[in-house]
Amino acid sequence: MAKRGGKRITAATGGYSPKHRVDRPFVGIPSFLRSSICTDLDALDAAIAIMGVPFDEGSPFLAGSRMGPRALREHSLRFGSANKGFYDPETDKQYLEYEMANGLIADTGDADILPTNVEKTFEIVTDMTRRILDRGAMPVVLGGDHSITYPVVRAFDTPLHVVHFDAHTDYAPFIHDLRFTNQHPFRHISPMKHVLSLTQVGIRSLREGREYSGDSIRDGNRVITMSQFHRLKPNGIAEIVPANAPCYVSIDVDVMDISLVPGCVSAEPNGMTYSELRDTLKAIAKRADVIGFDFVEVNPQLDVGTGITSYLGVHTVIEFLGHICDQPRWIAKRTRWRQGKKRRR
Numbered sequence: 228m229a230k231r232g233g234k235r236i237t238a239a240t241g242g243y244s245p246k247h248r249v250d251r252p253f254v255g256i257p258s259f260l261r262s263s264i265c266t267d268l269d270a271l272d273a274a275i276a277i278m279g280v281p282f283d284e285g286s287p288f289l290a291g292s293r294m295g296p297r298a299l300r301e302h303s304l305r306f307g308s309a310n311k312g313f314y315d316p317e318t319d320k321q322y323l324e325y326e327m328a329n330g331l332i333a334d335t336g337d338a339d340i341l342p343t344n345v346e347k348t349f350e351i352v353t354d355m356t357r358r359i360l361d362r363g364a365m366p367v368v369l370g371g372d373h374s375i376t377y378p379v380v381r382a383f384d385t386p387l388h389v390v391h392f393d394a395h396t397d398y399a400p401f402i403h404d405l406r407f408t409n410q411h412p413f414r415h416i417s418p419m420k421h422v423l424s425l426t427q428v429g430i431r432s433l434r435e436g437r438e439y440s441g442d443s444i445r446d447g448n449r450v451i452t453m454s455q456f457h458r459l460k461p462n463g464i465a466e467i468v469p470a471n472a473p474c475y476v477s478i479d480v481d482v483m484d485i486s487l488v489p490g491c492v493s494a495e496p497n498g499m500t501y502s503e504l505r506d507t508l509k510a511i512a513k514r515a516d517v518i519g520f521d522f523v524e525v526n527p528q529l530d531v532g533t534g535i536t537s538y539l540g541v542h543t544v545i546e547f548l549g550h551i552c553d554q555p556r557w558i559a560k561r562t563r564w565r566q567g568k569k570r571r572r
Protein backbone atom coordinates (compact mmCIF):
# COMPACT_ATOMS: atom_id res chain seq x y z
CA MET A 228 0.00 0.00 0.00
CA ALA A 229 1.42 3.38 -1.01
CA LYS A 230 1.85 5.93 1.76
CA ARG A 231 1.93 9.68 1.66
CA GLY A 232 3.03 11.53 4.81
CA GLY A 233 2.56 8.33 6.77
CA LYS A 234 -1.08 8.07 5.68
CA ARG A 235 -2.44 5.19 3.63
CA ILE A 236 -3.63 6.18 0.17
CA THR A 237 -6.81 4.36 -0.83
CA ALA A 238 -9.56 4.96 -3.35
CA ALA A 239 -11.73 6.09 -0.45
CA THR A 240 -9.24 8.72 0.68
CA GLY A 241 -8.79 10.06 -2.83
CA GLY A 242 -5.76 7.96 -3.67
CA TYR A 243 -5.62 5.52 -6.52
CA SER A 244 -5.32 1.76 -6.54
CA PRO A 245 -4.85 -0.06 -9.86
CA LYS A 246 -6.95 -2.84 -8.35
CA HIS A 247 -9.98 -0.59 -8.67
CA ARG A 248 -9.67 0.79 -12.16
CA VAL A 249 -12.03 3.48 -13.34
CA ASP A 250 -11.99 2.10 -16.91
CA ARG A 251 -13.87 4.82 -18.75
CA PRO A 252 -15.37 3.63 -22.06
CA PHE A 253 -12.51 5.25 -24.01
CA VAL A 254 -9.83 3.40 -22.00
CA GLY A 255 -8.50 -0.02 -22.87
CA ILE A 256 -8.55 -2.69 -25.57
CA PRO A 257 -12.14 -2.96 -26.79
CA SER A 258 -12.96 -6.62 -26.25
CA PHE A 259 -16.64 -7.37 -25.70
CA LEU A 260 -17.52 -6.16 -22.16
CA ARG A 261 -13.75 -6.22 -21.47
CA SER A 262 -13.87 -10.02 -21.43
CA SER A 263 -10.61 -11.86 -21.94
CA ILE A 264 -9.45 -12.26 -25.53
CA CYS A 265 -8.87 -15.77 -26.82
CA THR A 266 -8.02 -16.01 -30.50
CA ASP A 267 -6.49 -19.49 -30.16
CA LEU A 268 -9.68 -21.53 -30.38
CA ASP A 269 -7.88 -24.74 -29.41
CA ALA A 270 -7.29 -23.11 -26.03
CA LEU A 271 -10.82 -21.68 -25.71
CA ASP A 272 -12.18 -22.33 -22.24
CA ALA A 273 -15.35 -20.29 -21.92
CA ALA A 274 -19.08 -21.00 -21.92
CA ILE A 275 -19.86 -18.02 -24.16
CA ALA A 276 -17.72 -17.07 -27.16
CA ILE A 277 -18.10 -13.66 -28.78
CA MET A 278 -17.20 -13.81 -32.46
CA GLY A 279 -17.13 -10.99 -35.01
CA VAL A 280 -17.81 -11.41 -38.72
CA PRO A 281 -16.79 -8.09 -40.31
CA PHE A 282 -18.24 -8.93 -43.70
CA ASP A 283 -20.55 -6.70 -45.75
CA GLU A 284 -20.00 -7.79 -49.34
CA GLY A 285 -23.57 -9.07 -49.32
CA SER A 286 -24.96 -5.54 -48.96
CA PRO A 287 -26.70 -4.39 -52.15
CA PHE A 288 -26.80 -0.67 -51.30
CA LEU A 289 -24.41 1.05 -48.88
CA ALA A 290 -21.55 -1.02 -47.51
CA GLY A 291 -20.04 -0.41 -44.06
CA SER A 292 -21.49 -3.01 -41.69
CA ARG A 293 -18.04 -4.65 -41.88
CA MET A 294 -17.17 -2.09 -39.20
CA GLY A 295 -20.06 -3.37 -37.03
CA PRO A 296 -18.18 -5.83 -34.78
CA ARG A 297 -15.61 -3.22 -33.83
CA ALA A 298 -18.23 -0.54 -33.10
CA LEU A 299 -20.38 -2.96 -31.09
CA ARG A 300 -17.35 -3.94 -29.00
CA GLU A 301 -16.45 -0.29 -28.41
CA HIS A 302 -19.94 0.51 -27.21
CA SER A 303 -19.95 -2.59 -24.98
CA LEU A 304 -17.24 -0.85 -22.93
CA ARG A 305 -19.88 1.61 -21.77
CA PHE A 306 -21.57 -1.11 -19.71
CA GLY A 307 -20.32 -1.39 -16.14
CA SER A 308 -16.70 -2.21 -15.60
CA ALA A 309 -14.82 -5.51 -15.81
CA ASN A 310 -16.41 -8.44 -14.00
CA LYS A 311 -19.62 -6.67 -13.11
CA GLY A 312 -22.07 -7.28 -15.96
CA PHE A 313 -24.99 -4.87 -15.74
CA TYR A 314 -27.64 -3.81 -13.25
CA ASP A 315 -31.29 -3.35 -14.24
CA PRO A 316 -33.25 -1.08 -11.88
CA GLU A 317 -36.49 -2.48 -13.32
CA THR A 318 -35.84 -5.97 -11.95
CA ASP A 319 -33.36 -4.88 -9.24
CA LYS A 320 -30.97 -7.53 -10.53
CA GLN A 321 -27.34 -7.75 -11.56
CA TYR A 322 -26.93 -9.71 -14.81
CA LEU A 323 -23.85 -11.49 -16.21
CA GLU A 324 -21.96 -10.87 -12.98
CA TYR A 325 -21.21 -14.55 -12.40
CA GLU A 326 -20.26 -15.05 -16.05
CA MET A 327 -17.89 -12.06 -16.05
CA ALA A 328 -16.33 -12.76 -12.66
CA ASN A 329 -15.67 -16.41 -13.52
CA GLY A 330 -14.33 -15.95 -17.01
CA LEU A 331 -17.29 -17.62 -18.69
CA ILE A 332 -17.27 -15.07 -21.52
CA ALA A 333 -14.36 -14.85 -23.96
CA ASP A 334 -13.94 -12.63 -27.00
CA THR A 335 -12.56 -14.83 -29.79
CA GLY A 336 -11.97 -11.94 -32.18
CA ASP A 337 -13.12 -11.89 -35.78
CA ALA A 338 -13.39 -14.40 -38.57
CA ASP A 339 -10.76 -13.65 -41.18
CA ILE A 340 -12.18 -12.09 -44.34
CA LEU A 341 -10.90 -12.83 -47.84
CA PRO A 342 -12.17 -9.87 -49.89
CA THR A 343 -14.17 -10.94 -52.98
CA ASN A 344 -13.78 -14.62 -52.10
CA VAL A 345 -17.16 -15.05 -50.47
CA GLU A 346 -17.33 -18.83 -50.48
CA LYS A 347 -13.92 -19.22 -48.85
CA THR A 348 -14.76 -16.48 -46.32
CA PHE A 349 -17.97 -18.33 -45.46
CA GLU A 350 -15.97 -21.55 -44.98
CA ILE A 351 -13.79 -19.66 -42.50
CA VAL A 352 -16.91 -18.40 -40.67
CA THR A 353 -18.39 -21.91 -40.53
CA ASP A 354 -15.11 -23.38 -39.33
CA MET A 355 -14.74 -20.76 -36.60
CA THR A 356 -18.31 -21.34 -35.38
CA ARG A 357 -17.81 -25.10 -35.41
CA ARG A 358 -14.63 -24.85 -33.38
CA ILE A 359 -16.40 -22.68 -30.81
CA LEU A 360 -19.18 -25.28 -30.59
CA ASP A 361 -16.62 -28.11 -30.34
CA ARG A 362 -15.15 -26.35 -27.30
CA GLY A 363 -18.58 -26.42 -25.68
CA ALA A 364 -19.16 -22.67 -25.93
CA MET A 365 -22.26 -20.81 -27.10
CA PRO A 366 -21.46 -18.56 -30.07
CA VAL A 367 -22.63 -14.95 -29.92
CA VAL A 368 -21.97 -13.55 -33.37
CA LEU A 369 -21.57 -9.87 -34.22
CA GLY A 370 -22.08 -8.93 -37.88
CA GLY A 371 -21.53 -7.87 -40.49
CA ASP A 372 -24.46 -7.92 -42.86
CA HIS A 373 -27.13 -10.62 -42.72
CA SER A 374 -25.45 -12.86 -45.27
CA ILE A 375 -23.22 -14.15 -42.44
CA THR A 376 -26.07 -16.01 -40.70
CA TYR A 377 -25.99 -18.72 -43.37
CA PRO A 378 -22.38 -19.86 -42.71
CA VAL A 379 -22.99 -19.61 -38.95
CA VAL A 380 -26.18 -21.71 -38.82
CA ARG A 381 -24.77 -24.45 -41.07
CA ALA A 382 -21.97 -24.96 -38.52
CA PHE A 383 -24.39 -26.48 -36.00
CA ASP A 384 -24.78 -30.23 -36.35
CA THR A 385 -27.58 -30.71 -33.82
CA PRO A 386 -31.28 -30.02 -34.50
CA LEU A 387 -32.47 -26.51 -33.73
CA HIS A 388 -35.30 -24.05 -34.30
CA VAL A 389 -34.45 -20.71 -35.90
CA VAL A 390 -36.20 -17.49 -34.87
CA HIS A 391 -35.36 -14.59 -37.14
CA PHE A 392 -36.13 -10.93 -36.31
CA ASP A 393 -36.11 -8.67 -39.33
CA ALA A 394 -38.10 -6.20 -41.42
CA HIS A 395 -37.23 -8.46 -44.36
CA THR A 396 -37.53 -12.21 -44.98
CA ASP A 397 -34.09 -12.30 -46.67
CA TYR A 398 -35.59 -15.07 -48.79
CA ALA A 399 -34.63 -13.80 -52.23
CA PRO A 400 -34.79 -16.26 -55.12
CA PHE A 401 -31.44 -17.40 -56.50
CA ILE A 402 -31.42 -15.56 -59.83
CA HIS A 403 -28.42 -14.51 -61.94
CA ASP A 404 -26.50 -16.96 -59.72
CA LEU A 405 -26.77 -14.48 -56.83
CA ARG A 406 -26.77 -16.62 -53.71
CA PHE A 407 -24.73 -15.00 -50.99
CA THR A 408 -26.14 -11.49 -50.53
CA ASN A 409 -27.82 -10.35 -47.33
CA GLN A 410 -31.15 -10.98 -49.08
CA HIS A 411 -30.46 -14.72 -49.34
CA PRO A 412 -29.47 -16.30 -46.01
CA PHE A 413 -32.86 -17.72 -45.03
CA ARG A 414 -33.42 -19.39 -48.38
CA HIS A 415 -30.26 -21.38 -47.53
CA ILE A 416 -31.18 -21.95 -43.90
CA SER A 417 -34.79 -23.10 -44.42
CA PRO A 418 -33.97 -26.43 -46.14
CA MET A 419 -31.07 -27.38 -43.83
CA LYS A 420 -31.65 -30.84 -42.35
CA HIS A 421 -30.94 -29.78 -38.77
CA VAL A 422 -33.27 -26.75 -38.95
CA LEU A 423 -36.52 -27.97 -37.38
CA SER A 424 -38.42 -24.74 -37.98
CA LEU A 425 -37.92 -21.17 -39.14
CA THR A 426 -39.99 -18.30 -37.77
CA GLN A 427 -39.52 -14.85 -39.30
CA VAL A 428 -40.79 -12.01 -37.11
CA GLY A 429 -41.35 -8.32 -37.85
CA ILE A 430 -41.67 -8.71 -41.62
CA ARG A 431 -42.97 -5.51 -43.22
CA SER A 432 -40.71 -4.25 -45.99
CA LEU A 433 -42.46 -3.07 -49.16
CA ARG A 434 -39.27 -3.62 -51.14
CA GLU A 435 -39.35 -7.42 -51.20
CA GLY A 436 -41.49 -9.07 -53.84
CA ARG A 437 -44.39 -11.47 -53.19
CA GLU A 438 -42.14 -14.47 -53.92
CA TYR A 439 -39.96 -13.74 -50.87
CA SER A 440 -42.55 -14.27 -48.12
CA GLY A 441 -44.67 -16.41 -50.44
CA ASP A 442 -41.86 -18.91 -51.00
CA SER A 443 -40.96 -18.86 -47.32
CA ILE A 444 -44.54 -19.73 -46.33
CA ARG A 445 -44.72 -22.36 -49.11
CA ASP A 446 -41.57 -23.93 -47.66
CA GLY A 447 -43.33 -24.34 -44.32
CA ASN A 448 -41.87 -21.37 -42.46
CA ARG A 449 -43.83 -18.91 -40.33
CA VAL A 450 -43.77 -15.34 -41.56
CA ILE A 451 -45.07 -12.97 -38.88
CA THR A 452 -45.93 -9.46 -40.00
CA MET A 453 -46.00 -6.50 -37.62
CA SER A 454 -49.77 -6.63 -37.10
CA GLN A 455 -49.52 -10.35 -36.32
CA PHE A 456 -46.66 -9.58 -33.95
CA HIS A 457 -48.85 -7.05 -32.12
CA ARG A 458 -51.61 -9.66 -31.82
CA LEU A 459 -49.35 -12.49 -30.63
CA LYS A 460 -47.27 -10.35 -28.25
CA PRO A 461 -43.89 -11.52 -26.88
CA ASN A 462 -45.19 -14.66 -25.18
CA GLY A 463 -47.17 -15.68 -28.25
CA ILE A 464 -44.03 -15.47 -30.36
CA ALA A 465 -41.98 -17.45 -27.82
CA GLU A 466 -44.65 -20.16 -27.67
CA ILE A 467 -44.16 -20.91 -31.37
CA VAL A 468 -40.96 -22.69 -30.31
CA PRO A 469 -41.54 -25.90 -28.30
CA ALA A 470 -40.72 -25.53 -24.59
CA ASN A 471 -37.02 -26.09 -23.81
CA ALA A 472 -36.21 -26.80 -27.46
CA PRO A 473 -32.79 -25.77 -28.81
CA CYS A 474 -33.12 -22.45 -30.56
CA TYR A 475 -30.88 -20.19 -32.64
CA VAL A 476 -31.89 -16.51 -32.81
CA SER A 477 -30.87 -14.13 -35.59
CA ILE A 478 -31.51 -10.43 -35.05
CA ASP A 479 -31.34 -7.81 -37.78
CA VAL A 480 -31.20 -4.36 -36.15
CA ASP A 481 -33.78 -3.23 -38.73
CA VAL A 482 -36.48 -5.20 -36.94
CA MET A 483 -36.59 -2.07 -34.80
CA ASP A 484 -38.24 1.05 -36.14
CA ILE A 485 -36.44 3.30 -38.63
CA SER A 486 -36.48 6.15 -36.10
CA LEU A 487 -34.26 4.12 -33.77
CA VAL A 488 -31.63 2.96 -36.25
CA PRO A 489 -30.02 5.76 -38.31
CA GLY A 490 -26.94 3.56 -38.68
CA CYS A 491 -28.74 0.89 -40.67
CA VAL A 492 -29.11 1.20 -44.41
CA SER A 493 -32.11 -1.16 -44.64
CA ALA A 494 -34.14 0.57 -41.90
CA GLU A 495 -37.92 0.48 -42.41
CA PRO A 496 -40.88 2.31 -40.87
CA ASN A 497 -43.45 0.64 -38.59
CA GLY A 498 -40.89 -1.46 -36.74
CA MET A 499 -40.62 -2.67 -33.16
CA THR A 500 -39.82 -0.47 -30.22
CA TYR A 501 -36.84 -1.51 -28.14
CA SER A 502 -39.04 -2.87 -25.36
CA GLU A 503 -41.11 -4.94 -27.82
CA LEU A 504 -37.96 -6.62 -29.12
CA ARG A 505 -36.38 -6.94 -25.67
CA ASP A 506 -39.51 -8.49 -24.15
CA THR A 507 -39.77 -10.96 -27.04
CA LEU A 508 -36.11 -11.97 -26.71
CA LYS A 509 -36.59 -12.32 -22.97
CA ALA A 510 -39.67 -14.53 -23.51
CA ILE A 511 -37.68 -16.72 -25.93
CA ALA A 512 -34.78 -16.97 -23.46
CA LYS A 513 -37.26 -18.22 -20.88
CA ARG A 514 -39.18 -20.56 -23.15
CA ALA A 515 -36.42 -22.13 -25.27
CA ASP A 516 -32.86 -23.32 -24.90
CA VAL A 517 -31.01 -20.59 -26.80
CA ILE A 518 -27.81 -22.21 -28.10
CA GLY A 519 -26.49 -19.30 -30.13
CA PHE A 520 -27.47 -15.99 -31.64
CA ASP A 521 -26.31 -13.29 -33.99
CA PHE A 522 -26.84 -9.57 -34.27
CA VAL A 523 -26.33 -7.98 -37.67
CA GLU A 524 -26.64 -4.97 -39.99
CA VAL A 525 -25.33 -2.11 -37.85
CA ASN A 526 -23.43 0.18 -40.21
CA PRO A 527 -21.28 2.55 -38.09
CA GLN A 528 -20.34 4.55 -41.21
CA LEU A 529 -23.92 5.80 -41.49
CA ASP A 530 -24.55 6.21 -37.78
CA VAL A 531 -24.91 9.61 -36.10
CA GLY A 532 -21.97 10.99 -34.11
CA THR A 533 -22.96 9.46 -30.79
CA GLY A 534 -23.08 6.00 -32.36
CA ILE A 535 -26.59 5.32 -31.08
CA THR A 536 -27.24 2.45 -33.48
CA SER A 537 -24.09 0.65 -32.33
CA TYR A 538 -25.07 1.40 -28.76
CA LEU A 539 -28.64 0.16 -29.24
CA GLY A 540 -27.23 -2.90 -31.00
CA VAL A 541 -24.84 -3.95 -28.30
CA HIS A 542 -27.48 -3.03 -25.70
CA THR A 543 -29.74 -5.63 -27.33
CA VAL A 544 -26.96 -8.23 -27.38
CA ILE A 545 -25.95 -7.65 -23.76
CA GLU A 546 -29.50 -7.60 -22.43
CA PHE A 547 -30.49 -10.75 -24.36
CA LEU A 548 -27.35 -12.51 -23.12
CA GLY A 549 -28.17 -11.38 -19.58
CA HIS A 550 -31.62 -12.96 -19.80
CA ILE A 551 -30.28 -16.18 -21.35
CA CYS A 552 -27.85 -16.48 -18.44
CA ASP A 553 -30.59 -15.69 -15.91
CA GLN A 554 -32.52 -18.90 -16.68
CA PRO A 555 -32.40 -21.97 -14.42
CA ARG A 556 -31.40 -24.07 -17.46
CA TRP A 557 -28.35 -21.86 -17.99
CA ILE A 558 -27.34 -22.14 -14.36
CA ALA A 559 -27.47 -25.94 -14.74
CA LYS A 560 -25.43 -25.62 -17.96
CA ARG A 561 -22.74 -23.46 -16.42
CA THR A 562 -22.43 -25.95 -13.53
CA ARG A 563 -21.84 -28.71 -16.08
CA TRP A 564 -19.42 -26.43 -17.89
CA ARG A 565 -17.42 -25.84 -14.68
CA GLN A 566 -17.29 -29.58 -13.99
CA GLY A 567 -16.08 -30.12 -17.55
CA LYS A 568 -13.45 -27.40 -17.04
CA LYS A 569 -11.83 -29.47 -14.30
CA ARG A 570 -11.70 -32.47 -16.63
CA ARG A 571 -10.32 -30.38 -19.51
CA ARG A 572 -7.35 -29.22 -17.42
Ligand SMILES: [Mn+2]
Nearest residue numbers: 393395479481
Ligand atom coordinates in the same frame (compact mmCIF):
# COMPACT_ATOMS: atom_id res chain seq x y z
MN1 LIG B 1 -33.34 -6.69 -42.81
